[in-house]
Amino acid sequence: MPTPPAPAPSPQEIVIPQQVRPLSGQLDTIPTFNSNSPELVQTEGILLSTFPQNGMAQPAAHLNFGFNGRFDLFAHHVFRAIDADHTSLYIGVILYNPSTQPVTVDVLQAASYLSQPDAPFVQLPPAIENPVGQVYAGPGSRVMSDILRGRRQDIFPAQIVLQPGSYQLLMNLPIPTTGLEPALNGRSTLARLRSSGTVYAASLALLGRRAADGSEQAPSLNDWIALLQTGGLAGERDRAPTPPDQGGQIIYGRVAGVAQGSRWQAQLTDQPGGDALQIPAPGTAYSYALSTLRGGRMGTNQVQAAPMLVRYPDTGYEANGNYAIEYNLTLPLVNPTAEPQRVSIAVQTPIKEDELSRGGLRFFDPLPTQTFFRGTVRLRYVDDRNLPQTLYVHLVQRRGDRSVPLVELNMAPGTRRLVSVDFLYPPDATPPQVLTVTTANNSAPAQ
Known part of the structure; x- marks a missing residue:
């Protein structure tokens, strides 16, 4: 008899110790008619x-x-x-x-x-x-x-x-x-x-x-x-959401109402009102949380889900996931060191947490089967030849996905590089995600 195939290995957790930061800025006040329930x-x-x-x-x-x-x-x-x-x-x-x-x-x-x-x-x-x-x-x-x-x-x-x-x-x-x-x-x-x-x-x-x-x-x-x-409301109705002040398991509910917000624009800097974002120290990274929600704030204490201006009683209290809301994020990167540094930028889908239970982001290896993000991200930056680039990348990410770098930059000592990251949060995705900036470890041996 043929030997049956070996079972797929169970996903194992990988913990990356690092800081996760809230996004600066906030949603605008443009109302969004949100019909999803x-x-x-x-x-x-x-x-x-x-x-x-x-x-x-x-x-x-x-x-x-x-x-x-x-x-x-x-x-x-x-x-x-x-x-x-x-x-x-x-x-x-x-x-x-x-x-x-x-x-x-x-x-x-x-x-x-x-x-x-x-x-x-x-x-x-x-x-x-x-x-x-x-x-x-x-x-x-x-x-x-x-x-x-x-x-x-x-x-x-x-x-x-x-x-x-x-x-x-x-x-x-x-x-x-x-x-x-x-x-x-x-x-x-x-x-x-x-x-x-x-x-x-x-x-x-x-x-x-x-x-x-x-x-x-x-x-x-x-x-x-x-x-x-x-007429009355169409059916069959979705599961009613958990009230925001109720503990335990959260049922978010599908959204039907008018949400406040169409776009989140932010310049990500070291200080509020500043104009620079220092790259991480060599061999380290930091992340900015994307599309956070109640029970999934990734240690930032920030809920990005758009508030509902009006809603039906059996639908979401917030626009959880911010479906169709656009994120426009600008990173004015600065290399403050006396050495050239290699910096990468990635969108990742870590394991959802409200507080970071292990001091960083948790990922899976190998990845499970559930797809948590399908969508296109636009990156605009000046490359290493000093030429402006606009890059559209379609991402498919599973739960606990560390993903791959979208852009890698070689930054000379004391130089600045402006990078813009834009996307609309796609329906059929599951929040939250993070935007991660990593500096390579210069002491690592060449591969």
Whole structure:
């Protein structure tokens, strides 16, 4: 008989003693329409409505929040076929102008992709260059890459003009399951918008209708308005979150509401208001925590999750994971020593902790199977030849992943080097991550 394959070795912990720092700066105050609950939609209904409750058949489904000026709209939902006909579930996003004057909504950037066929969850290397945005694993990965590059997909208009008291659709797109096994699909969407006056928004779910010839038809604007005015919340509802002041195991809950924050910009320096970040001593590293949340602050005592301005009672108290929020981080690196130093920068996914129980970051070797991060990171820097570089790298990281350096710099004594790291936190990722700066050990023998 053939010898059975040896079982895979169990992951062993590796501890890297080092400092983890909180991010300077904070989220901006741009509101984000965040529609992510229920993630798996199995009944028609309202996913998220910021309309006033007046005149609505089910007032509790409406959160009464108007947008005026810059705002973001994020939606991430999955659908499993509920009939043998495999009718698609349509996601509609509707805007309304309550005023007596026309309101213009500019669509600055926008993208929406399906898991199948637009952006399947394919196996990719841990790090691969992504110069034109054709590398992705999942719709969240692809959407965030597009928006990072400032794109507006051509299925979205550049501008919508809402007449007084009128409704218009920003989006009316299907999540089809025909021909899929299992009959499961998902759609991720992000739009950056700017309105000239107050508008209300809602994301809604309706099954496609069959026409007399058997073809599937998208819901009409009137179908969406009728659902908005008479319908209740879509189901099945996700697990309710743990209240913030309750101890024990944390259930974060999926997010449905308006979060405060679209972007976190920070210059990472040694002193508040300073203009320099000294590189670590040779053979050491430090990290900055990314997308920290309650129960996962990595010893920083900092929660980066966006606060909710309005939310449904059975959904997340914060925008845990900061899905679709952009991080713009600048590192003005300085080599203060009298020797040349080799410095590397990496994004890592250490084992989640609230306090650092072992005085540093914990990683696994070999890595377990769960993927915790899929997304593109942009790096801008001046290389060792004094040439400006812009590098896009798609990362796939598992739990406890030390990852590989994204940039390595040879810094002469007393020199400065500016590095910018930008990314949008992708849905289907699990926080937190860290941004790590490491200086090589000059005394180590050459390999």
